[in-house]
Amino acid sequence: MSPDLDLTPLQTGRSALRRLLDLDSGVFEAAAARHWPGAERVLPRLSRSANHGVLWFATAAAMAASRTPRARRAAVRGVASLALASLTINTIGKRSVRRARPVLDPVPLVRQLKRQPITTSFPSGHAASAAAFATGVALESPAWGAVVAPVAFSVAASRVYTGVHFPSDVLAGAALGAGAAFLVRRLVPTRAQLRGPVRPRAEVPALPEGEGLVMVANQGSGTADRVRALQAALPKAEIVECPPEEVADALAKAASRARVLGVCGGDGTVNTAAELALRHDVPLAVLPGGTLNHFAYDLGVEDERDLARAIRHGEAVRVDAGRFVTADGSGLFLNTLSLGVYPELVRERERWSHRIGGWPAGVLGALRVLHADRHPLEVDLGGERRPLWLLFVGSGVYHRMGLSPGRRTDLADGLLDVRVVHGSRRPALRLLAAAAAGPLTRSPAHAAVQVNRLRLTGLAPGTPLAYDGEVTSVSGEVRLEKLPEALTVYRPQNTSA
Numbered sequence: 401m402s403p404d405l406d407l408t409p410l411q412t413g414r415s416a417l418r419r420l421l422d423l424d425s426g427v428f429e430a431a432a433a434r435h436w437p438g439a440e441r442v443l444p445r446l447s448r449s450a451n452h453g454v455l456w457f458a459t460a461a462a463m464a465a466s467r468t469p470r471a472r473r474a475a476v477r478g479v480a481s482l483a484l485a486s487l488t489i490n491t492i493g494k495r496s497v498r499r500a501r502p503v504l505d506p507v508p509l510v511r512q513l514k515r516q517p518i519t520t521s522f523p524s525g526h527a528a529s530a531a532a533f534a535t536g537v538a539l540e541s542p543a544w545g546a547v548v549a550p551v552a553f554s555v556a557a558s559r560v561y562t563g564v565h566f567p568s569d570v571l572a573g574a575a576l577g578a579g580a581a582f583l584v585r586r587l588v589p590t591r592a593q594l595r596g597p598v599r600p601r602a603e604v605p606a607l608p609e610g611e612g613l614v615m616v617a618n619q620g621s622g623t624a625d626r627v628r629a630l631q632a633a634l635p636k637a638e639i640v641e642c643p644p645e646e647v648a649d650a651l652a653k654a655a656s657r658a659r660v661l662g663v664c665g666g667d668g669t670v671n672t673a674a675e676l677a678l679r680h681d682v683p684l685a686v687l688p689g690g691t692l693n694h695f696a697y698d699l700g701v702e703d704e705r706d707l708a709r710a711i712r713h714g715e716a717v718r719v720d721a722g723r724f725v726t727a728d729g730s731g732l733f734l735n736t737l738s739l740g741v742y743p744e745l746v747r748e749r750e751r752w753s754h755r756i757g758g759w760p761a762g763v764l765g766a767l768r769v770l771h772a773d774r775h776p777l778e779v780d781l782g783g784e785r786r787p788l789w790l791l792f793v794g795s796g797v798y799h800r801m802g803l804s805p806g807r808r809t810d811l812a813d814g815l816l817d818v819r820v821v822h823g824s825r826r827p828a829l830r831l832l833a834a835a836a837a838g839p840l841t842r843s844p845a846h847a848a849v850q851v852n853r854l855r856l857t858g859l860a861p862g863t864p865l866a867y868d869g870e871v872t873s874v875s876g877e878v879r880l881e882k883l884p885e886a887l888t889v890y891r892p893q894n895t896s897a
Contacts, residue, residue: 610634666690787823
């Protein structure tokens with residue numbers, strides 16, 4: 401051995417590790433010796449119920465059955481976090497530290513599991529799954545997180561109580577599980593991260609019991625449960641339920657007598673209500689009831705509880721609207737307007753949605769449109785004739801965070817978000833590349849720019865134009881402009897995730 405080799409740091413590290421392991425064993429033995437009233441009947445069963453994530457999958461299913469968007473998102477996020485934590489534990493964690501399980505001698509027989517695990521002890525997979533699920537749920541919905549957290553803590557504690565893990569195994573597993581949940585949040589942000597600023601605020605009447613609100617609900621959107629819940633929260637509100645073909649007339653009648661015009665339905669129905677609210681100068685109350693509900697969700701209204709709270713307290717904001725003007729008239733769009741292949745996709749989706757449902761119809765429509773033999777749209781844009789597969793215009797700038805689809809964080813930014821996919825012989829490849837790339841400002845396949853007005857000319861007669869899920873035909877010239885802070889909409893000022 402070289403006389404210059406100093407082993408003091410190595411020896412100090414080993415000594416510190418030995419003290420930690422001794423402390424870990426001491427805590428384990430103290431827990432084994434302690435009598436926990438009532439735990440003998442509960443904790444071993446709870447520990448077994450969490451095998452293979454069964455407890456958490458059942459919890460997620462129960463949350464999803466509540467039919468609230470926040471609960472469903474929380475359930476999905478919890479399961480995704482659990483899956484990532486389990487994958488990490490089984491591929492890296494268990495193989496990195498080959499630690500033997502605790503000796504069961506100090507643990508009373510009544511506590512011990514009938515089937516002892518055979519994998520290495522460090523880290524605890526049960527603790528990782530419990531922490532991952534609970535943290536994932538809490539990041540999306542603190543209320544549901546408060547419900548799940550005590551169960552998750554009990555599952556983690558049960559692993560020491562039943563003698564299958566040292567305390568440090570449980571702590572390490574819990575830390576890994578929580579880390580997995582935060583990584584999932586980084587990849588797919590929560591709705592709270594995407595929610596826009598609460599401004600500019602608007603003065604609107606507060607309706608503690610809903611008197612003066614006339615809510616028109618589109619029965620074709622399957623809104624019955626939400627409408628009944630809103631009626632219970634605002635007993636003096638007037639609710640008008642009608643089939644899709646009668647919605648426009650019902651909204652027109654409601655707008656002429658209401659202090660607040662309410663609408664429950666999809667984006668197309670909300671578009672109709674917004675035009676009438678502008679025309680009659682009344683505030684709008686939007687209860688999401690369709691398949692996508694882009695406007696309501698970007699606004700921050702997810703369900704009847706959010707809307708009822710805003711109406712009771714008189715909380716509202718002013719938002720922008722987009723307007724298109726053609727030779728035959730004009731129209732409003734709150735979300736998006738598009739030319740090219742997307743209007744054809746909308747038509748295909750509407751053709752099949754009543755047979756196979758909204759989402760399958762959207763997928764089928766995309767496949768049919770992308771594989772059809774077609775030519776790009778020809779349009780004069782910026783003084784130049786251009787072939788385009790798609791021209792997309794958003795009322796407000798769409799942002800992408802992580803792997804989530806684009807969302808608007810500000811509905812009063814005064815801008816039109818214009819994206820184009822240039823024409824070529826391979827529409828599918830270019831459209832998919834543009835969708836995957838997100839808001840790139842320029843590339844050989846697509847480009848993006850933000851403006852407050854846009855003029856398109858040279859459109860062929862009968863060119864389809866889609867706006868907020870509706871389709872019309874245009875020709876010649878189309879002018880697009882932003883109407884800043886044109887619409888007053890109820891929105892709770894303090895929304896929780």
